[in-house]
Structure formats: structure tokens, C-alpha cells
Amino acid sequence: MSAWLDRLTQGLSRTREQLSGQLNVLLGRGPDVDEAFWTDLEDALIGADMGVVAVNEMVERLRDAAKRQALPDARAVLEHLAAEIAAELRRPDTEDFIAASPSTVLVVGINGTGKTTTVGKLAKAAADEGRTVLIGSADTFRAAAVEQLHIWADRAGVPIVESERGTDPASVAFDAVKRAALTGTDLLLVDTAGRLHTSRDLMAELSKVKRIVERESAAPVHTLLVMDATTGQNGLTQAREFNSAVGVDAIALTKLDGTAKGGIAVAVVRELGIPILRIGVGEGADDLKPFDPEEFAAALVGLG
């Protein structure tokens, strides 16, 4: 059992069965790899939000591999699949720009994915490591977004640059970047308002924020897309739109502590080549973990 999955099952009773979910049914009933196994595997992967087209291809390849390599039983097939998914998710050239100093990170995403919470957790983790952190609150739209971020900033003991609701988010971002440069900040985290990728105006506003930050920041600027693991097939469109508007460098996949498996993230990595950098597995400040492709893939196919 992987470490983070372990942590989950400790905290949440009665959920273990559900968590291991659909896929362990495949192992629970015996080692046979028959037609029913393949049908159930297909269902389980679709149920993990991997997407029907991708799943069809995946199962097709897997059937072929099972035959050619004479995989002995169901577990061997699932292990093969997990290895294949992990290989897709592994991006060796991925730079952990959150851990770098100095660094400016723009945090973006649709409404309700957990951007503000992610900023809070990242700030806390960096501050605990002894790095100097500054938070810029460019969510000037949602009621009380600044207040929410304030509480996180207090918890982390880091300063925050903010502005009144309704002001231009780009100007707050500008102030934050200036202040980060003046104070020699290691990590500047800029929180932005949640926006649906279909809103042309709000996406244009976000591009402007990014442009300003890039123009003004002496530190390298990266964009982190916060995605909710419960997201369905629309997740790929979201990632694509944000990527074309501001250029996404990495993904933080949140809310993996429920029963959702976050299979859509695999599609995002495959289609857009954007790596996953962090996963959110709980509400605590230290529940935002570095991403481990092997662990994630194992959990995804029910081997966790």
C-alpha cells in the first residue's frame, strides 16, 4: 500500500473497500483472465475517468501484450497496465519550479478546484522549509477570497499583497511582483480567481495577469493549473484552454482523498504533455504531496 493511500485509509473509516474500488474486484475473484475480466477492466478504467476512447485503445494493447508476453494472471495484467500508465505519467525533464528559489508561480484553474487552498498549503510548506514566501491575492472577484487567503497566510506566517474586491487583478499581481523583488522573496505565489475556460473575457483577463507578471518578474515565472480529481472528460478541454491562454507548466491534482481516481489527468499528461507536480490528498496543510507516477498509476488500476 502506497504511503498517501495508507494515510487516507487510516483517517477515513468504511471507505477502504470503496477506495480500492472497482478494480480490486478484478483481483478479488481470482486470477483468471477471461472475457469477463476484460469487460470489467474496461468498465473500471472508464469509471476512473480515463475516457472511453483511451480505454478502448489501452485494453486493446493490453490484450495483445497479455497474449504475446503470456502474462500469467489478472495481477500480472494489472501490473503491466500500471507500469504502462506510470511510464506515460513520468516526465523526467520536469522541473519542480515550486521548490526552486527564486520562483514566481501563477496559480490558475476553474471555480472550486481548490486554488486558494493549494496556495495556502504551498506557502505553508515553503515557509516551514525556511524559505521566504509572499502571497499575491489576484482573486478580486469571489466574495471573501482575500479573507480566505489571509487566514492561510496567517497560518503559514507569510505576508500577503492584496487589494479590494473588484480591482484589476493585474494591478495586484504587479504590486506583488514588485514587492517580491524588493524583499528578495524566494517564492511568490499568485492566486487568481476561478474562471470557466469558456469565458473569453475572463481568460483574456488571465492572459493579461500572466503578461504583467512575466514582464515584471525577475524570478522565473511558471503557471500551475489546479485540477479537481473528480473532474470528468471536460478536464481535458479545461487544460487545453488554460494552456492556450497562459501556457500551463504543471498540474496540481486535488481532492484525491475521495473516491475519484483522477484518470482525466492521465489524458491531460498524454495529450498536452503537461506534467503533474503535486497531488492533494487531504485538508491538512501537509496533505499536498509531490507526485509519484508509480504510486498514482498503481492506485488508478487498483493495485495501491
Place this chain on the structure above:
Amino acid sequence: MFQNLTDRLQSVFSKLTGRGKLSEADVDAAMREVRMALLEADVNFKVVKEFVAKVRERAVGADVMQSLTPGQMVVKIVLEELTALMGGNEARLALSGRVPNVIMLVGLQGAGKTTAVAKLANLLRKQGKRPLMVACDVYRPAAIDQLEALGRELDIPVYRGEGTDAVAIAREGVKNAVDRLRDLVIIDTAGRLHVDEEMMDEAAQIKTAVRPEQVLMVVDAMTGQDAVNAASAFAERVDFDGVIISKLDGDARGGAALSIRAVTGKPVLFASVGEKTDNLEVFRPDGMARRILGMGDVVSLIEKAQEAFDETTAADAEERLRAGSFTLDDFLGQLRQLKKMGSIKDIMAMIPGANKLPKDAEIDEHALVRTEAIIQSMTARERVKPSVINGSRRERIAAGAGVTVYDVNQMLKQFAQAQKMVKQMGSQQGKRKRRGMGMPGMPF
């Protein structure tokens, strides 16, 4: 990525034309397309299985097999069955005669509960209720501040209790409503994970304490396959009565909504379709079925048009139109009606076939605003008699509207063309009247 189910079926069936009859293999090929379309729309895979079996049974029936347009027939069956699966007719919010009525909102984190509380309060106030919003999310930092800010914006009172006991706050909130003579209480609760025993207990306790008339679960339209797991857990532990689907203004197909209805039997009551506090609508199963299949939603379009339609303005314009004196003022009136219907993109999404337009076709939402500004920068005389608008007037208008002279020229040119068309229409209508019959084959 998504393709309209009609197109998909059409391409399956196109090979058949001339043969006249469908075989079972043809139906199977069609069902594969139906299955793919539903899965891509995030309908739960178990629901899809049962659904496809049911549709298949009807599709192999005689009427489809012998139909000249089997594609259309299958789509019709799919649409009917999907609508039925979502409950057929609109479900209504069931309130009682008790004062105050209590509605409690529950859901996962980030589903949009707090926003939904404000939108629902706003909607029900329009129907004559006097709502009080109660902030019971004592966990998320500043969640209570968020509800208070929304309350201030809408001028709807908010009760925020003291301490961190959500059950006690809910109970006090209802008492507070009685004191303040409010007849409706809407309770905002913390987002909770359906696998978190303690938090699910808390929700059940709030329910026991305040005995709400309705418990509504807020579900994000973008949720994937996991929606039914969460909804089943909430149904079991808190037993909700209906669903509010949020973020339906994006391009997610919202198959989760359908799955929840199918798995838990709870109807979807409302849909949130925008960021503004008045963007909450009564949910219509038929429109949702069409959306899931990637088809247009004509009924919503007509409703929107009717809402925005001001009969007097329209009658006036029609009168002048007939007389051939369609002025810039009339034009402005029509623009404003069009604007009331919402963004052009939203309207486009409801027009059947509009999804076939190239995806990156630029829709300039600001064009309407610009045109309005230009007309507003004109004098009354200029609006009635655009021919007086000379070079210096053009410059003045452009400066007033914050556009270039080129924009003003373009606008005037377009208006002249429209006026010409209107004149032709008017004269044709006149002729038709005199003859007492319509011209065959003419649309007007």
C-alpha cells in the same frame, strides 16, 4: 473531441441508404455510438449499460427497421429515453405551510454551495419569499465572510452564529428567522467528502436538528464518473430531496446530473448557468438530454426570447417597419432586447446545428456594446435622419462612443443595408396583404 450524436449516427446509417432495411448488426453499430457519446458526456458507465440495453430493445422494433431515416428514429428514441431517465417533466421544489420553511444545501468541496445558497435565496425572493441565509460552514476559512458579502450584495440577511458548532448555529439560525419575520431559511453547510464519516454525521445531525423541508445536493456539472459514488453516499447518510447542478455555463455535457437521477432517483431541480447571482434556472430534463447529446435546446432559446421580449417595443418597431421608417432608435431597441437574452455564445449553444460552426469562429460579444454606444452618442435628429451625419459629426460620435470613425462608418453602412432590407420586406408584406394570400415558397 465531442461529436454530436446525430452526426455520429448519421455516419453509421449513411452506408445503409438504398438498402432500406436495418439489420441487428446495424443497430449494434449504432448502439456503440450511443454508448460512446454518453460516456464522453460523463454519464456513469453502469447507467450507460442499462440505458443502451433499453434503447436497443426499442431500436430493433419495427418502426425503426422500416423507417426511411433510421438515424433520426434512433436519435428520437435516445432523446425520449434520456428525458425519461431524468424524470421526464420538471420537478418542483416541495415546500410546506410551516413558517419558516427550511432548505439545507449539502455537497462536496468546491461544488459551489455558498454561491448556490445566494442564488437560490435570490430566486425564491423573486417568488415572494423572505429568505434568511444561515452560514454553517465553520471549516473553510472565510466561508462565512463569503456568504455575508453575497448577502450584502443581494440585500438578503445572513445569520452567522458564534463558535464552531454547525448544528447549534443551524438551530439558532432558524430561531433567528422567526424573530426577524423571515419565512424561508436557507442553510449553507461545509463542503464535505462523502467518505468522511464524521462530517457526514454532522450533516445528518443538522438535518435532524432543523427538519428542513428540502435538502438539496449541489453537484458540479463537470464531475466525472465519481458523481454517483458521492451522491449515493449523501443519499444514504443525509437523504437529500433534489439536486442543484452548478457550473452548467461551461462546456461540460453534465452527464453526472443524469446519472444521479438514475442512480438515486432524486430529481435535478435547478441549474446554475452563470457567475451572476441571478443565473439560477429551473432545470428542464429535455434541454439537458439535448445538451448531453450535443444537440441544441430550442425550448430554452424560446423561453429566453420571451423573457426578453417587450411587446410594446416590438409592436412599435413592427409598425414603423411596415411603414418603412425604421430608425436608429428602433435598431437600438432591438439590440437591447437581443442583449437581454444573454451572451451571444449562450444563445448560439441553444441553436440546433450551431455546434457545427467552426470551434474557433470568433464571436465578438463587444460588437453589440460598441454599436449601442455609437447610437447613444448621436443626437435625436441624427438617429431619425442619419443622412445628416457628416464628417465632423462622425468624429464627434466616434469620440463620444470611444471608437474610431471607421467603426462609426461601418455601423452606418450596416444600418443602411438593414433599412433597405426592411423596406423591401415592408413592401412585399403590403403586396401580400393586398392579394390576401402568401407568396408560395417565401418565408414571409
